[in-house]
């Protein structure tokens with residue numbers, strides 16, 4: 001069974017404006033409200049691809065109620081800890097000539113809420129996969145991901161991590177099954193700018209030497225690189241298409257990779273399915289569906 005953990009779920013409020021001007025009123029010409037947060041998106045896309053998962057995390061307030069309603073509508077099996085104070089954040093994504101995101105800092109999660117989440121992790125064991133993904137509210141200790149990995153150590157759980165900077169590097173000694181930085185996040189870790197797939201390969205290898213079993217580096221319109229546990233390096237450009245909304249493309253990439261690996265056992269196919277799922281999400285106003293992913297893979 002696959003479990004996802006999102007420490008900082010959101011409602012994503014996606015709007016389009018012809019021109020974004022600061023310091024004045026901007027009127028939108030399109031708006032959409034979607035469930036959000038990295039692990040949550042992974043669960044949605046896994047479901048779209050025919051693989052059930054359970055989404056764990058936190059919610060609070062009226063926005064938390066709305067989030068759970070949207071997840072139920074999307075057929076996601078969500079088991080969120082209800083935090084007493086505050087409200088689930090709303091992340092605003094403004095699409096104009098450029099894309100601007102305003103991501104909230106998130107909930108004030110109490111120690112007993114963390115305990116409640118951890119007790120839900122106690123059922124995980126051999127053959128289970130856990131995806132821990134996204135930011136951690138700044139009211140929680142910065143070693144949250146390590147605490148999760150420490151708790152699951154020795155139980156044979158395959159752990160996937162999609163996070164930035166220290167959250168990511170600090171889990172590497174626990175030998176996560178998969179990490180998925182994008183090229184900017186990978187470059188930030190090593191203090192370099194990575195633009196091409198060839199430039200990414202040596203740094204992805206370094207992440208593997210530091211402990212990750214598989215390193216999948218997504219590169220938006222440039223496609224991606226996989227340094228796999230089988231010793232192979234796979235590279236691919238991205239599918240060509242018109243980008244409608246790239247929010248959730250990275251999460252879709254993780255879901256596509258896991259689905260492809262479960263279905264075929266092949267890292268190469270998993271990589272292709274990951275990239276196709278990312279592109280399918282980027283090319284539409286919803287997260288990737290199975291038929292969209294298969295269509296892109298067949299091209």
Ligand SMILES: Nc1ncnc2c1ncn2[C@@H]1O[C@H](COP(=O)(O)OP(=O)(O)O)[C@@H](O)[C@H]1O
Pocket residue numbers: 181182183217218219220221222223224238239240241243246248249250251253274275276277278279280282
């Ligand atoms: N502009 C694009 N054109 C084609 N595919 C894209 C585009 N943006 C994203 N993708 C696909 O989605 C994947 C993940 O996107 P990326 O932006 O790298 O992730 P993240 O959201 O984590 O930064 C890419 O590897 C690619 O396959």
Ligand SMILES: O=P(O)(O)OC[C@H]1O[C@](O)(COP(=O)(O)O)[C@@H](O)[C@@H]1O
Pocket residue numbers: 008010012035036037038039041091103133134135136246247248249250251252
């Ligand atoms: O936890 P963070 O880093 O603030 O990111 C949360 C945001 O990322 C998303 O999960 C999308 O992530 P990706 O575009 O990287 O796939 C949004 O749904 C959400 O608003």
